[in-house]
Amino acid sequence: MATTLNSTHLVVKSGTSWTDAWQRCLAVAPEAFRDDRVLNLWNSAWQADGRALPATSPVDGSPIAGPPRLDRDVAHQAVRASLDQHRAWRHIPLDERRARVAATLDALTQHRELLALLLVWEIGKPWRLAQADVDRAIDGVRWYVDGIEPMVAGRGPLDGPVSNIASWNYPMSVLVHALLVQALAGNAVIAKTPTDGGVACLTLACALAAREGIPVTLVSGSGGELSEALVRAPEIGCVSFVGGRDTGAAVATAVADLGKRHVLEQEGLNTWGIWNYSDWDALKAVVPKLFDYGKQRCTAYPRFVVQRQLFDEFLAAYLPAVRTLRVGHPLAVADADDPYPALDFGPVINAAKAKELHDQIAEAIDRGAVPVHRGSLADARFLPGQDTSAYVQPVTLLNPPPSSPLHHAEPFGPVDTIVLVDTEAELLAAMNASNGALVATLSTDDRATFDRLAPQIRAFKVGHGKPRSRGDRDELFGGFGASWRGAFVGGELLVRAVTQGPVGERLPGNFPEYQLMP
Numbered sequence: 001m002a003t004t005l006n007s008t009h010l011v012v013k014s015g016t017s018w019t020d021a022w023q024r025c026l027a028v029a030p031e032a033f034r035d036d037r038v039l040n041l042w043n044s045a046w047q048a049d050g051r052a053l054p055a056t057s058p059v060d061g062s063p064i065a066g067p068p069r070l071d072r073d074v075a076h077q078a079v080r081a082s083l084d085q086h087r088a089w090r091h092i093p094l095d096e097r098r099a100r101v102a103a104t105l106d107a108l109t110q111h112r113e114l115l116a117l118l119l120v121w122e123i124g125k126p127w128r129l130a131q132a133d134v135d136r137a138i139d140g141v142r143w144y145v146d147g148i149e150p151m152v153a154g155r156g157p158l159d160g161p162v163s164n165i166a167s168w169n170y171p172m173s174v175l176v177h178a179l180l181v182q183a184l185a186g187n188a189v190i191a192k193t194p195t196d197g198g199v200a201c202l203t204l205a206c207a208l209a210a211r212e213g214i215p216v217t218l219v220s221g222s223g224g225e226l227s228e229a230l231v232r233a234p235e236i237g238c239v240s241f242v243g244g245r246d247t248g249a250a251v252a253t254a255v256a257d258l259g260k261r262h263v264l265e266q267e268g269l270n271t272w273g274i275w276n277y278s279d280w281d282a283l284k285a286v287v288p289k290l291f292d293y294g295k296q297r298c299t300a301y302p303r304f305v306v307q308r309q310l311f312d313e314f315l316a317a318y319l320p321a322v323r324t325l326r327v328g329h330p331l332a333v334a335d336a337d338d339p340y341p342a343l344d345f346g347p348v349i350n351a352a353k354a355k356e357l358h359d360q361i362a363e364a365i366d367r368g369a370v371p372v373h374r375g376s377l378a379d380a381r382f383l384p385g386q387d388t389s390a391y392v393q394p395v396t397l398l399n400p401p402p403s404s405p406l407h408h409a410e411p412f413g414p415v416d417t418i419v420l421v422d423t424e425a426e427l428l429a430a431m432n433a434s435n436g437a438l439v440a441t442l443s444t445d446d447r448a449t450f451d452r453l454a455p456q457i458r459a460f461k462v463g464h465g466k467p468r469s470r471g472d473r474d475e476l477f478g479g480f481g482a483s484w485r486g487a488f489v490g491g492e493l494l495v496r497a498v499t500q501g502p503v504g505e506r507l508p509g510n511f512p513e514y515q516l517m518p
Contacts, residue, residue: 009334009384010329010332010333010334010381010382010383010384011332011333011334011335011336011383012329012331012332012333012336012383013331013332013333013336013337013338013340014336014337016117016120016331018057018062018064018121020117021114021117021118021121021200022036022065022200024114025114025118025200025203025204028111028114028204028207029203029204029207029208031046031207032046032203032204032206032207033200033203033204034048036065037052037065037066037068038052038065038067038068038199038200038203039068039203040068040070040078040218040219040220041203041206041207041210041216041217041218041219042077042078042081042082042217042218042219043077043078043081044081044085044210044215046207049068049070049074050067050068050069050070050074050219050220050221051068051069052065052066052067052068052069053066053067053068053069054066055067055197055199056350057121057122057124058123058124058197058346058347058348058349058350058351058390059120059121059124059329059330059331059346059347059390060329060383060386060387061351061386061387061389061390062387064121064122064200065199065200066199067193067195067199067220067221068220069220069221069222069225070219070220070221070225070226071221071225072221072225072226072228072229074219075219075221075225075226075228075229075230076228076229076233078190078217078219078229079161079163079190079217079229079230079233079235079236080235081217082161082188082189082190082215082217082235083160083161083188083235085161085188085215085217086157086160086161086187086188086215086237088215089157089183089186089187089188089215090156090157090186090187092186094148094149094152094186097183097184097186098145098148098184100212100213100214101141101145101180101183101184101212101214102142102145103212104180104208104209104212104214105138105141105142105145105180107208107209107211107212108134108137108138108176108205108208109138111204111208112131112134112135112138113131114204115134115172115201115204115205116130116131116133116134117130118198118200118201118204119133119134119171119172119198119201120330120331120346121200122197122198122199122200122201123168123169123171123196123197123198123349124197124330124345124346124347124348124349124390125293125330125346126293126330126340126341126342126343126344126345126346127330127331127340127341128340128342128343129292129293129345130330132173133170133171133172133173134172134173136172136173136177136472137172137173137176137177137180139472140173140177140181140472140473141177141180141181141184143472143473143474144180144181144184144494144495145184148184148185148495150492151185151492151495151496152185152186152495152499154501154502155185155495155496155499155500155501156186156499156500157185157186157187157237157498157499157500158187158237158238158261158498158499158500159237159500160234160235160236160237160238161187161188161189161190161215161217161235161236161237162178162182162187162188162189162190162236162237162238162239162240162498163190163192163230163231163236163238163239163240164178164179164182164189164190164191164192164240164241165191165192165223165230165231165239165240165241165242165243165251166178166191166192166194166240166241166242166243167194167196167242167243167244167298168194168195168196168197168198168349169293169296169297169298169349170297171194171198171201171202171205172201172205174242174470175191175194175198175202175242176202176205176206178240178494179191179206179209179214179216180209180214181494181495181498182240182498183209183214183215183216185495185498185499186499187237187238187498187499188215188216188217189214189215189216189217190216190217190218190219190230190236191206191216191217191218191219192219192220192221192223192226192230193218193219193220195222195223196349196350197349197350199220202218203218206218223247227250227251227254231251231254231255232254232258236260237260237261237498238260238261238262238263238497238498239251239255239260239261239262239263239264240262240263240264240497240498241262241263241264241265241266242265242298243265243266243267244266244267245266245267245482245483248264248265248266248485249266249482251264252264252485252486255486256512261486261487261497261498262485262486262487263486263487263489263497263509264484264485264486265298265438265477265479265483265484266479266482266483266484266485267298267409267410267412267483268410268434268435268436268437268438268459268479268480268481268482268483269302269303269408269409269410269433269434269437270299270300270301270302270303270410270437270438270439270440270459271301271303271304271305271430271431271433271437271440271441271457271459272290272301272303272304272305272440272441272442272443272467273304273305273306273427273430273431273440273441273442273443273444273453273457274304274305274306274307274310274314274443274444275307275424275427275442275443275444275449275453276307276444276445276446276449277307277310277443277444277445277465278313278445279443279445279465280313280314280316280317281317282443282465283314283317283318283321283443284317284318284320284321285321286466286467287317287318287321287322288321288322288324288325288344289467290467291322291325291344291345291394291414292344292345293345294344294345294346294347294348294392294413294414295345295411295412295413295414295415296345296348296349296412296413298410298438298470299438299439299467299468299469299470300410300412301439301441301467302410302411302415302416302417303416303417303418303419303430303433304318304416304417304418304419305418305419305421305427305430305431306418306419306420306421307420307421307422307427308420308421308422311418311420314418315372318396319372319373322373322375322394322396322416323373323375325344325345325375325394325414326341326342326343326344326381327343327344327345327346327375327377327379327380327381327391327393327394327414328341328343328346328380328381328382328391329341329346329381329382329383329386330343330346332381332382332383341381343381345414346391347388347390347391347392348390348391348392348412348413348414349390350390351389351390353390353412353413354389354390354391354392354413355389357392357395357411357413357415358392360404360405360406360411360415361395361397361406361415363404364397364400364401364404364406364407365397367401367403367404368399368401369397369398369399369400369401369404369406369417370397370398370399371395371396371397371398372396372397372398372418373394373395373396373416374393374394374395374396375393375394375395376393377391377393379393380393392413392414392415393414394414394415394416395414395415395416396415396416396417396418397415397416397417397418398417398418398420399418399419399420400417400419407433408433408434409434410434424453427453428453428456428457431457432456432457432458434481434482434483435458435481435482435483436458436459436479436480436481436482436483436484437458437459437460437479437480437481437483438459438460438461438470438477438478438479438483438484439459439460439461439462439463439467439468439469440457440459440461440462440463440468441462441463441464441465441466441467441468442454442457442462442463442464442465443464443465444464444465447464450464458480458481459479459480459483460477460478460479460480460483460484460488461477470490471490473491474490474491474492475490475491476488476489476490476491476493476518477489477490478490478508478509478510479510480510481510484509484510485510485511486509486510486511487507487508487509488507488508488509488510488518493507493508493518496508497509
């Protein structure tokens with residue numbers, strides 16, 4: 001067990017312990033929480049089935065509730081029950097669906113702080129970002145509630161429920177948001193709890209939705225065990241996946257073989273290019289924001305591609321900015337009644353991920369990468385003696401070797417890499433290192449240069465000197481190359497992706513047989 005060297009005597013903020021959060025869950029949704037475990041939700045009822053696995057919080061290594069894993073036979077039962085729900089729900093009038101989703105949003109708003117606190121303990125989000133995750137889910141779905149009529153005009157629900165398999169990093173603003181919009185569009189919905197975290201937060205959110213009559217199924221289990229039911233089962237009308245390329249490729253193969261509707265968001269190496277650029281104050285201001293949540297998100301920027309002759313000026317802006325980052329226990333305060341600490345990020349998702357990152361960094365340096373910046377845990381905010389094995393301080397490496405995973409893949413942690421280039425051709429090659437990305441940015445003083453180079457960058461969104469993100473409400477989202485398969489989403493495209501339109505309709509997206517931009 002790693003322990004902190006920080007001698008500052010901090011305490012957990014009053015009323016925010018895991019025990020406090022769990023007791024509140026038992027009081028708010030006793031149907032979904034029992035003793036020290038959560039239940040699965042299927043066939044319109046909470047089920048005390050599955051094998052509850054032990055789990056620990058990345059915040060301090062202490063025990064928290066783990067996912068109650070089902071086997072494939074029970075998962076198939078849950079999918080068949082969801083189809084029955086779907087066949088009834090699809091005939092519910094739109095006004096009633098909208099009223100039920102709106103009531104769910106009101107309930108989520110009422111319990112906003114508890115949902116955020118669960119995110120802190122389960123996936124290590126600082127309080128500011130945990131609240132933002134909850135708020136983005138609520139505000140985003142409310143936008144659809146207010147404007148759903150033209151989006152579903154001339155369209156109908158799918159033939160079966162939508163199966164959602166998402167990573168752990170945004171349980172509310174990605175997964176719950178998707179569930180509620182899919183249900184609003186007339187579909188029953190299924191969600192698999194992420195293996196690495198978020199089960200209690202999702203359980204509470206789904207309990208509030210189920211009370212309002214939303215046809216939601218929430219199950220836990222390993223991807224390998226449940227994929228036959230959640231991906232390949234004939235009852236499933238659409239598969240919505242958010243995760244890594246390896247798992248995504250397996251899902252893509254399955255849905256392609258079956259001709260099943262799908263939305264598969266996969267990772268890519270999002271890059272930030274610097275070319276003929278001089279606004280270093282702007283870059284300095286944005287660098288700390290790029291480290292939000294320790295870069296554990298699909299639209300993080302872990303790679304800077306820098307014109308060699310600007311490298312000294314780049315470092316003069318970058319290094320002071322990265323040294324301002326605030327890291328530590330998201331609930332550690334000097335006095336129990338103090339406000340939540342203002343942090344850029346806390347732990348990574350678990351100690352195993354932290355070890356993986358440390359090993360990758362050490363290996364890259366051994367093979368020739370140059371460490372430009374390495375933060376120290378001694379500078380972080382921790383409780384006296386707490387476990388810190390899931391924490392990784394910011395690290396920046398110059399020229400990671402091609403043999404290193406840090407060269408070609410997203411690290412999903414607070415690790416930046418820098419590659420130097422001399423020509424525009426090298427710039428584009430380095431920015432397209434991962435065969436497609438979700439976002440990219442090019443910082444250049446000349447607008448004409450940006451307009452000329454941006455179309456050659458294989459990312460769905462390319463910013464001019466500013467970061468791009470998933471976006472909210474009417475902002476579209478997708479990916480190029482191996483970063484995305486299936487229908488694009490965002491705005492009305494999310495509704496189109498989970499509804500049926502005219503015969504022969506070609507949805508905007510990245511499919512084996514075609515790519516269609518919105």
